[in-house]
Amino acid sequence: xxxxxxxxxxxxxxxxxxxxxxxxxxxxxxxxxxxxxxxxxxxxxxxxxxxxxxxxxxxxxxxxxxxxx
Numbered sequence: 001x002x003x004x005x006x007x008x009x010x011x012x013x014x015x016x017x018x019x020x021x022x023x024x025x026x027x028x029x030x031x032x033x034x035x036x037x038x039x040x041x042x043x044x045x046x047x048x049x050x051x052x053x054x055x056x057x058x059x060x061x062x063x064x065x066x067x068x069x
Contacts, residue, residue: 004041005048013045015052018062028062041068 002009017039022028028037043049056065 001042003044003048005043008044008047010044010047012042013049014040015043015049016040017066017068019058022058022062025059032066036066039066039068 001012003012016037018028018032018037023037043052052061
């Protein structure tokens with residue numbers, strides 16, 4: 001499979017568009033359904049996934065980067 005972010009063939013991992021660590025946060029629980037909280041993409045395990053979490057904190061990911069293009 002190819003990474004849904006960079007398009008390279010690599011070892012992939014599932015990346016929640018709204019990080020699981022914020023699912024219990026009242027704001028996220030109120031504003032998103034369980035189905036929306038479960039959405040995600042398959043991306044490179046060591047490259048893209050690692051860099052996303054290094055550059056953007058979980059709350060910002062959940063609030064501003066939770067839509068698939």
